[in-house]
Amino acid sequence: MSSIISIKGLSKTYAGGFEALKSVDLDIGEGEIFALLGPNGAGKTTLIGVVCGLVTPTAGTVTVDGHDIIRDFRATRSRIGLVPQEMSIDMFTTVWSSVSFSRGLFGKPPDPAYIEQVLRDLSLWDKKDEQIRTLSGGMKRRVMIAKALAHEPEILFLDEPTAGVDVELRQSMWQVIGRLREHGVTIILTTHYIEEAEQMADRVGVISRGEIVVVEETGTLMNKMGRKQLILYLSEPLAALPAELGVNGLELSAGGTELHFDYDTHADRTGITTLLANLNRAGLSVRDLETRQSSLEEIFVDLVGSQS
Amino acid sequence: MNMRAVASIYHAEMARTGRTLMQSVLAPVISTSLYFVVFGAAIGSRIEEIDGVGYGAxxxxxxxMMMILMQSVSNGSIGIYFPKFNGTVYEILSAPISAFEIVIGYVGAAATKSLILGALVLATAAFFVPxxxxxxxxxxxxxxxxxxxxxLFGFIIGIWADNFEQLSVVPMLIVTPLTFLGGSFYSISVLPPFWQTVTLFNPVVYLISGFRWSFYGVSDVDVGISLLAVLGFFLLCLIIVWWMFRTGYRLKT
Structure with missing residues (x-):
């Protein structure tokens, strides 16, 4: 995978002295969906702002498709589309003129057929002559995406695209993102819905207090960082853990009716066989059992929690 | 040069005027016409000629000039302040467009509007006075x-202003007084010598004097000095704007 965005030693200290980014190194591969996760104030928006030209970096370099974002700003910015987190849009223009304006601003010749396609893809076509202020919140957000796509960018930044958006719109947004990926567009998004990152992203980066904590393929991260848990539902409640069960990572729960056992699937021996054998020997009967894998959200909380 | 971007900004700004025709065109023309009616026709007929020109004329x-000054400052400032205020400036800043191109788009549109209004006021004046x-x-x-x-001066105010009060404070407290005291309604030769000297520190005096010379061939100050003064102020504004974009002053963080 060749990298389309290369960030090296990027730091940003704001005028008030707040260090939003601390020597960040990050490479984004061409055509991937990259999810940048992090708590509020972690530096996600600052990072995006630097790459897009909204924030002046204090130190470090960023190249986009081999071009420096400051020296060759025309080359880098013309490749990038940005959907910011805030609803920032001129309410008094029509959808059509707002999206056409964005295309012109990025130096592209008018292409009504392309704009029509973008508006149709985002279910905005029948609203094209409406003033933006008359649209619903979700529709306005779609217009912002249409504006970011108006100049046919190769890279799309989506800062919290699904925050405060209803389920239906979220799903249609993910469809649009999926189609863009099929066309080879690189997508970098931040989201609070970690489930979405889990489902959509090829790779996940976790940022906390201005530092990249981990960057990993989503599946690998889940395997590596994720824990599995075996839950045994007992027929009779226990007052205390019997000593003869003899395995580590065992916990009595739900008023003594459940046994929770954390285990590592990658270990040579998980301890499950021993546990089941010892249960049998102790004369305990099991009504039901299930296994659970920790979600990306739990991994995220662990990672960010260990930082602070 | 990203001429398409310049044209996009220019057209979007002109379209904004088109949407607010009453406020941006009709209102200033009417208010200026009132001056003609009151000072030109009603009071003007009782005031003696100045430098051989009837008071109304x-x-x-x-x-x-007053109209052009105020409209230019207000159009130039609101053009860039509004995107800053509603957040849409992100799009301008993230576009492949240089500071110079942004300035041409916004300032060009603001100046065009002022010129149109100036022409309308002149045409209106022709109805009232020879x-x-x-x-x-x-x-x-x-x-x-x-x-x-x-x-351009308005554009600087628009970038500098952090709220609507700051946006209006410079036009209200500086531009308006300078314009009224700049010889719109009198020749500075009627002032006592001390105030004549003070008046020469008012840049608007040079504008109005030079502009009046182009009409009637009479002026308070030499027309060459007038032209140099305007050019000097233009260059000063350019330098300030250049510095603002270079440092990202109040535009970037």
Missing amino acids: FIVPGLV LEVQHPLAMLAFLVLTSLTFS
């Missing part, structure tokens, strides 16, 4: 240069 260049233009080229030069310079 004498105030026309000053009123046109007008003559002795130096049409000089008149045009003063109009264009003043519109550009003060639109």
Whole structure:
């Protein structure tokens, strides 16, 4: 995978002295969906702002498709589309003129057929002559995406695209993102819905207090960082853990009716066989059992929690 | 040069004027016409000629200049302040467009609006008072240069302003007094010597004097000095804007 965005030693200290980014190194591969996760104030928006030209970096370099974002700003910015987190849009223009304006601003010749396609893809076509202020919140957000796509960018930044958006719109947004990926567009998004990152992203980066904590393929991260848990539902409640069960990572729960056992699937021996054998020997009967894998959200909380 | 981006900004700004025709065109034309009615026709007939020009005609260049100054500052400032205020400036800043191109788009549109309004006011004035233009080229030069310079000045205010109060404080507290005291309604030769000297520190005096010269061939200060003064202020504004974009002042964090 060749990298389309290369960030090296990027730091940003704001005028008030707040260090939003601390020597960040990050490479984004061409055509991937990259999810940048992090708590509020972690530096996600600052990072995006630097790459897009909204924030002046204090130190470090960023190249986009081999071009420096400051020296060759025309080359880098013309490749990038940005959907910011805030609803920032001129309410008094029509959808059509707002999206056409964005295309012109990025130096592209008018292409009504392309704009029509973008508006149709985002279910905005029948609203094209409406003033933006008359649209619903979700529709306005779609217009912002249409504006970011108006100049046919190769890279799309989506800062919290699904925050405060209803389920239906979220799903249609993910469809649009999926189609863009099929066309080879690189997508970098931040989201609070970690489930979405889990489902959509090829790779996940976790940022906390201005530092990249981990960057990993989503599946690998889940395997590596994720824990599995075996839950045994007992027929009779226990007052205390019997000593003869003899395995580590065992916990009595739900008023003594459940046994929770954390285990590592990658270990040579998980301890499950021993546990089941010892249960049998102790004369305990099991009504039901299930296994659970920790979600990306739990991994995220662990990672960010260990930082602070 | 990203000419398409410049054209996009320019057209979007002109379209904004089109949407607010009453406020941005009709209102200033009517308010200026009231000056003609009151000072030109009603009171003007009782005031003696100044430098051989009837009072009603004498105030026309000053009123046109006043209109151009105020409109340029207000259009130039709101053009860039509004995107800053509603957040849409992100799009301008993230576009492959240089500071110079942004300035051409916004300031060009603001100056165009001022020129259109100036022309309308002149046309309106022609209904009320006899007008003559002795130096049409000089008149045009003063109009264009003043519109550009003060639109640029407005643009600086628009970038500097953090709220609506700051946006209006410079036009209200600086531009308006300077314009009224800049000889729109009188020749500075009627002032006592001390105040004549003080007045020479008011840049608007040079604008109005030079502009009036292009009409009637009479001026308070030498027309060459007038032209140099406008050019000097234009260059000063350019340098400030250049510095603002270079440092990202109040635009980038």
